[in-house]
Amino acid sequence: MLKxxxxxxxxxxxxxxxxPGVTLMExxxxxxxxxxxxxxGGACACATCHVYVDExxxxxxxxxxxxxxxxxxxxxxxxxxxxxxxxxxLTPEHDGLIVRVPAKQF
Numbered sequence: 001m002l003k004x005x006x007x008x009x010x011x012x013x014x015x016x017x018x019x020p021g022v023t024l025m026e027x028x029x030x031x032x033x034x035x036x037x038x039x040x041g042g043a044c045a046c047a048t049c050h051v052y053v054d055e056x057x058x059x060x061x062x063x064x065x066x067x068x069x070x071x072x073x074x075x076x077x078x079x080x081x082x083x084x085x086x087x088x089x090l091t092p093e094h095d096g097l098i099v100r101v102p103a104k105q106f
Contacts, residue, residue, distance in 0.1 A: 002095045006033045006051075009103040020092050024085035024099065025049040035101035042086040044068060047075035048105040049085040054098035061088050061097070076104050 001017040004027055008014070018027035028036035028049070037048035044067055053061050061083060064072065068087045072078050085099070 002090055002092070002097070004090070004094070005096075005098045006036075007098065007100045008034065009101065018090060020090050020094075022090055024051065024088040024090060024097070026086075027090060028085060033101070035105065036085060037105050038086065040086075044071055044084060044086055047071050047073075047084060050075040050078075050102055050105055051083055051085045052079060052081040052100040052102065053083050053088075054100070055081065057094075057097050057099075060093055074106070075102070076106060077102055 002020060004016050004018060006014045014033055016027055016031035023042060025038050025042050029038055039048045040046040064083060068084050071084060072082055
């Protein structure tokens with residue numbers, strides 16, 4: 001099992017356990033993480049699963065595809081660390097991943 005930490009805008013943390021092979025968004029939804037709406041169900045057709053990847057984890061989560069970058073144009077308060085959680089497939093290397101949830105998704 002992987003442990004993933006979601007940090008809310010108020011600083012509260014939720015550590016979830018998940019299996020490798022699911023996306024970060026799926027893990028958030030399965031564990032009822034507030035603020036991850038995922039209205040399109042993970043099809044990279046909205047920006048409601050937007051997160052900020054902790055700086056120490058950016059290399060391991062990779063860079064956004066062109067399609068993801070296009071969808072991030074619709075996200076609120078996009079930053080260098082912005083990613084759509086539906087586009088991060090979790091692997092054993094992601095054990096301990098830390099992400100922050102934006103104040104709002106749209």
